[in-house]
Amino acid sequence: MGNVTPRLMQAERDSWDAQHALTFTEELRQEQITCLHSFKDNLFLCSMERSVHGITYKHFYVTDKTWIIEYGLGDDPRTVAVHVHCEPRTTTVCIEHAFRLSTAVKDRMLMVCGAGNYSFSLRNCEHLARFIQSGRWVSTQMVRRGTLGQFLYVPLASHGTASIGKLNRLPLPLQHAKPDRKPVYDEVTDNIHFSNYKYALHDCDKDNHTIVILGASGAGKSTLINHLFNSTVCEAAQTVQSVTKEVLFLQGKYIVEQCAKNVTVVDTIGLCDSTLKDEEVLQLIKSSLEGNVAYIDKVIFLCNGAARISRDQAEAIKQLMLWLGYVDNSKNFVFVLNKQDDLDEDLKQQNLSQMMEVLDITHTAGDCLLATSFPAKAAYTDVEGDLLALKQVAFTAGTDSRIEVQREAACTIL
Ligand SMILES: Nc1nc2c(ncn2[C@@H]2O[C@H](COP(=O)(O)OP(=O)(O)O)[C@@H](O)[C@H]2O)c(=O)[nH]1
Ligand SMILES: [Mg+2]
Secondary structure, eight states: OTTOOHHHHHHHHHHHHSOOBOOBOHHHHHHHHHHGGGOOSEEEEEEEEEEETTEEEEEEEEESSSOEEEEOOOSSGGGOOEEEEOOOOOSOOEEEEEEEOOHHHHHHHHHHTTBOOOBTTTBOHHHHHHHHHHSOOOOGGGSTTSTTHHHHHHHHHHTOHHHHTTTTBOOBTTOOOOOOOOOSOTTOOSSEEEEEEESSOOGGGTTSEEEEEEEBTTSSHHHHHHHHHTSOOSOOSSOGGGOOBSEEEEEEEEEETTEEEEEEEEEEOOBSOTTSOHHHHHHHHHHHHHHHOSEESEEEEEEETTSOOOHHHHHHHHHHHHHTTHHHHGGGEEEEEEOOTTOOHHHHHHHHHHHHHHHTOOOOSSOEEEEOOOOTTOOHHHHHHHHHHHHHHHHOOOGGGOEEOOOSSOOOOO
């Protein structure tokens, strides 16, 4: 565990047991809110190196190059609070992203003013700064081998699923209400029945038929999951605000020939996200799969067929294919080219061939290729064929041919 001080470890353990919430000092909050109007329109997500309690990590903050909003730099994690100020930085800083002070960004700054209850693992400077920038509560430094994760990830995971489930999840009171669950189509009866959301998986989940959905933001992952469950269990929209965690597990039962099969569908963070670097997204996906999922039955890569697959997107998909052992496990892979609305068969086949070429898909060893279309508000008859084909490939897999998720460090599945 390196040389993290016992004081820090104790403070972290206490934070894992307590409610995952921001707590506010009202006087500080009001004082900081009055400073927000001073921020100019061009903002920067910045980081600078910092060493404290035996850990060297990146301290993240948001600035307009005069004013700064950040989780402060106190020595005792128990007393660190949000700080809004214009004291100049003397240390070398790195600009991670430039962005605009939109109304949504300003709202999020307002939401965190006066907040305390810092935790290196669950509520740190990076979570706060990225939340202001994108609405996403995520710390890339907390991946298993990250600058903070190398000290804190395994102890946090070993502390219990309730604790690891809080990682990279919006704290109270920032959490959104769950979407209102309604059937997508009244006509569907043979679907999987949604039962619950999970933020971390347990050992007893490992025998579930596990489907991992991967693809770029906006490709239609949430829409596809809603169709699989025939229920609006995910918010499907192009806003990143709808993503509350870097990974979400949705569970239910699939009835096949009067037998109920337990199913876990894994919704992941979008590849090629505009607010995170590609490498960071890959690390987040790998880390959350490694930490939670023992076996995968189906990997569904979803591409947005309404746009060209960018080189970065192809690269990210290829890296995940390699990591998940595509060559040896090709039968467990499904490649879906979505948003093929109103195209004839020939054009769909042409587009699929292009996708195969860009992604180096061999399609000789049992993998599956589908062109689909699930536009919002489409009539059931328009999507029925694609939906049945998708369910057919998503749910057929022998337990003898599961993908074992690679783990470099000791297994922490509980
Ligand atoms: N026209 C069309 N729109 C789609 C299709 N699939 C999803 N969408 C829309 O694309 C947007 C992004 O979908 P979403 O499921 O949120 O994508 P995610 O970011 O991958 O989860 C939403 O507005 C969906 O209604 C499709 O096949 N055709
Ligand atoms: Mg989504």
